[in-house]
Amino acid sequence: MFWSFIREYWKPFGLAVLSLAIVDVMDILPPLLIKSAIDVLEKGGETMRPLLIVSGCYILAGLIQGVFRYYWRKFFLGTSHVIAYDLRRQLFEHLQTLSFGYFNRNKTGELMSRLTNDIDEIRMMFGIGLLLMMDALFYFLTVPFIMLWLSPRLALYILIPMPFVPIFVTKVGRIIHDKSKIVQERIAELSTRAQENFSGIRIVKGFHKEEAQVAGFNRTSEKLLGEKLSLAKIESGFNPALELIVGIGAFFLIVAGGMRVISGEITIGSFIAFQSYLLKMVWPMTAVGLCINIHQRGMASLGRAAEVLNEKPEITSPSDPVAHPPIAGEIEVRDLNFTFPGASKPCLDHVSFHIPGGQSLGLVGPIGCGKSTLLHLLLRLHDPPPESIFLDGIDIRRYSLQELRGAFGYVPQDTFLFSDSIRENLAFGLPDGSPPELTAACARAAQIENEIEALPDKFASILGERGVNLSGGQKQRVAIARALARDPRVLLLDDATSAVDTDTEERILTAMRTFFCGRTSIFVSHRLVTVQNAGQILFLENGRVIEQGTHNELRSLGGRYSKLWEKQRLKRELESNGIASSPERRLA
Numbered sequence: 001m002f003w004s005f006i007r008e009y010w011k012p013f014g015l016a017v018l019s020l021a022i023v024d025v026m027d028i029l030p031p032l033l034i035k036s037a038i039d040v041l042e043k044g045g046e047t048m049r050p051l052l053i054v055s056g057c058y059i060l061a062g063l064i065q066g067v068f069r070y071y072w073r074k075f076f077l078g079t080s081h082v083i084a085y086d087l088r089r090q091l092f093e094h095l096q097t098l099s100f101g102y103f104n105r106n107k108t109g110e111l112m113s114r115l116t117n118d119i120d121e122i123r124m125m126f127g128i129g130l131l132l133m134m135d136a137l138f139y140f141l142t143v144p145f146i147m148l149w150l151s152p153r154l155a156l157y158i159l160i161p162m163p164f165v166p167i168f169v170t171k172v173g174r175i176i177h178d179k180s181k182i183v184q185e186r187i188a189e190l191s192t193r194a195q196e197n198f199s200g201i202r203i204v205k206g207f208h209k210e211e212a213q214v215a216g217f218n219r220t221s222e223k224l225l226g227e228k229l230s231l232a233k234i235e236s237g238f239n240p241a242l243e244l245i246v247g248i249g250a251f252f253l254i255v256a257g258g259m260r261v262i263s264g265e266i267t268i269g270s271f272i273a274f275q276s277y278l279l280k281m282v283w284p285m286t287a288v289g290l291c292i293n294i295h296q297r298g299m300a301s302l303g304r305a306a307e308v309l310n311e312k313p314e315i316t317s318p319s320d321p322v323a324h325p326p327i328a329g330e331i332e333v334r335d336l337n338f339t340f341p342g343a344s345k346p347c348l349d350h351v352s353f354h355i356p357g358g359q360s361l362g363l364v365g366p367i368g369c370g371k372s373t374l375l376h377l378l379l380r381l382h383d384p385p386p387e388s389i390f391l392d393g394i395d396i397r398r399y400s401l402q403e404l405r406g407a408f409g410y411v412p413q414d415t416f417l418f419s420d421s422i423r424e425n426l427a428f429g430l431p432d433g434s435p436p437e438l439t440a441a442c443a444r445a446a447q448i449e450n451e452i453e454a455l456p457d458k459f460a461s462i463l464g465e466r467g468v469n470l471s472g473g474q475k476q477r478v479a480i481a482r483a484l485a486r487d488p489r490v491l492l493l494d495d496a497t498s499a500v501d502t503d504t505e506e507r508i509l510t511a512m513r514t515f516f517c518g519r520t521s522i523f524v525s526h527r528l529v530t531v532q533n534a535g536q537i538l539f540l541e542n543g544r545v546i547e548q549g550t551h552n553e554l555r556s557l558g559g560r561y562s563k564l565w566e567k568q569r570l571k572r573e574l575e576s577n578g579i580a581s582s583p584e585r586r587l588a
Contacts, residue, residue: 001306002299005087005126009079016075017134019068024138026061026068028146031276033058035150038269072131080127088119091308099314100381101341109192114308117187118301121180125298132291136284143277143284150270154260157252158278165245165285169292172238177296179231184301186224193220198465235293242285253278315383321400324392327407328357329489329520331378332390338370338377347373349543353536357392360521362531364561365540371524372413375492378522379405391490409488411496413524415475417467422452423459425467425478429486439485445515446481447500447508448474472499480508484515491521497530502572505530528565529572537561 006013037054092115103111147155197204197213204213257274260266266274336351348370355361363371377384380396389396396404409429417425426439436459443449443459451474455461467475476499483491491512497505509530512521523531531537532551539547539554539561547554547561554561 001302001309005083009083012075012079013130016072016079016131019072019075020131020134021138022068023065023072024135024142026065028139028142028277028280029061030058031273031280032146033061034276035267035269035273038272039267042268076131077127080123080125080130083126084119084123087122087305088115091115091119091305094309094311097313097316098311099383100376101314102311107188107192107196109190109195110188111308112195113184113188113191114304117191118184118304121184121297121301122305124294125302129291129294129298132287133295136287136291139280139284139287143280147274147277150273151260151266154253154257154266154274157256158249158274160249160252165242165288168241169288172234173292173296175234176231176238176293177300179227179234180297181300181303183224183227183231183297184304186220186227190217190220190224193217235289238293239286239289242289243282245285249278249281315380315401317400317402318398321403322394322398324394324399324403327403327489328392329355329407330357330390330392331355331361331490331520331522332393333374334388334390336374336377336384336388338373338382338384340382345543347543348377351540351543351545353538353545353548355520355522355535357520358518359535360523360533362534362537363522363524363540364526364528364531364537364564369540370543371540372494375410375494375522375524378490378492379408379410406486407489409483409486409491411476411479411483411491411493413494413496413498415467415472415479415496417463417470417475417478419463419465421457421460421462422455422478425463426459426482426485428482434485439481442481442484442515443478445484445508445511446477447504447511448477448481473501473504476500477504477508480512484512489519491516491519492524493522494524495526498526502527502529509533528561528568 033054037051040050040054095111144155144159147158193216197217204210253274257266257271261268261271332354334352336348337346338348339346351370351374353361363374365371373382376382377389378396380401384396386397387395391399391404391407418428423436423439426442427434430438439459440449443452452459452461463469467478470478476496480493480496483493497508500508505527513533523534525531528551534551536548536550537554538545539559541560547557547559549557555565556562
């Protein structure tokens with residue numbers, strides 16, 4: 001990936017390198033100018049003209065340096081920000097294509113770390129890191145040759161330690177790369193722990209586990225500190241070791257150079273120029289150290305970004321999606337079997353049913369019997385086996401994902417609202433510019449309009465994270481209104497009224513029957529009263545359909561559905577008479 005970005009942005013990087021080369025040329029000229037001036041003074045010249053020329057060249061070199069320093073900063077650092085933007089965009093876009101299972105396997109904090117901390121390390125690598133690399137390379141390719149030109153023998157003495165530099169840099173660079181990768185992983189762990197704490201702060205406070213959370217956070221933070229100190233120990237010894245090599249060169253310069261000045265082999269000006277160039281070798285040595293640190297951290301982060309980009313979506317649109325007229329909403333499931341990866345038994349076992357377009361289906365059964373999974377399969381959030389689920393007589397795997405999911409309005413069991421205005425949440429599935437009257441009508445149907453209008457900013461009211469400033473019932477009704485606003489051909493409600501009272505639920509269902517007349521709907525619920533008017537009802541247990549029919553047909557069977565209906569009916573009567581009852585809602 002490193003070279004792909006270099007190739008893509010070769011023009012600004014080329015201009016940056018050119019600007020840097022001009023700056024460095026202007027930087028290595030002054031020692032030669034000083035040498036000339038000292039040699040003139042040593043010879044006792046009778047005119048100031050050579051000194052004035054040297055001084056003028058010195059000033060001109062400084063001016064040129066100032067101009068082109070601006071340009072190399074602009075091109076190097078500016079391009080690094082563009083690369084960071086481009087890579088962050090690519091990562092986020094690619095994450096949107098990945099399947100449900102990928103997000104189940106990877107923690108939110110880990111993914112956030114790759115979009116933030118890792119991108120910053122990559123930006124540093126392509127910015128200041130690449131700048132240091134090119135700067136050091138230029139000095140290494142020019143200064144030693146100038147020293148050889150001034151005095152080949154003296155230059156060889158001074159450059160004796162230099163071959164050890166690449167060996168040292170390579171070995172230490174590998175260690176820094178490995179350590180940097182571990183540091184980034186520890187940062188991701190810390191981000192995950194913080195994100196989970198903030199998301200579950202109500203549970204933390206409700207169980208009075210603040211101290212335990214702080215202790216856990218501190219343990220993770222201490223691991224990060226340990227890894228960073230270990231990395232810092234290596235980095236802190238890197239530059240001094242390189243400077244020691246330069247110091248050895250300085251020793252040879254003073255001893256061997258001094259002897260050659262005394263013997264008259266070189267002038268005092270050449271000796272001073274040698275000293276200046278040796279000092280100039282200190283910076284590239286230091287730059288190499290910094291560059292290796294930044295580059296290895298950046299490459300470790302680039303590798304983590306590549307892991308995401310190389311992840312292939314498990315669920316994709318077919319290469320030749322079926323061309324289909326407007327979807328009517330007929331759904332047929334034929335002998336559906338589905339097992340989660342790694343599971344020992346199927347989640348859904350030989351499930352079959354048929355819903356004519358515009359009709360409704362109720363799904364009931366104990367927790368974990370596969371009701372929500374069935375909805376996920378309809379949406380292809382998990383991929384069903386071929387030829388097992390059909391929409392309007394066509395295998396859903398033959399539709400493009402956009403057309404398939406665009407036909408559904410989905411209200412999940414775990415309601416999620418965005419940190420935005422209520423209006424934007426309601427219009428989430430709509431194209432830009434949709435009339436506000438539509439979202440208001442949907443809010444009315446979901447029995448939430450009056451409560452929204454009572455807020456100070458009404459539909460413009462901003463919700464907290466995940467809708468934290470709304471009650472559970474209010475969040476569910478906003479989610480229902482959001483699904484209705486899409487005007488879908490098929491509505492999927494996954495226990496979407498569990499947090500509202502029975503009277504409000506009845507008003508919602510009555511309004512929806514009018515609002516959604518002629519559309520297919522599937523209701524998952526623990527309350528049988530919610531599904532009693534459905535065209536057909538499935539009772540699932542252990543992934544199998546054990547009872548199927550209308551409400552009256554299932555009651556007349558005297559089976560599991562009938563017994564549960566009587567149990568819930570008795571509970572409703574006790575509650576209506578003011579007699580306290582258990583909040584137990586588990587299906588028996």
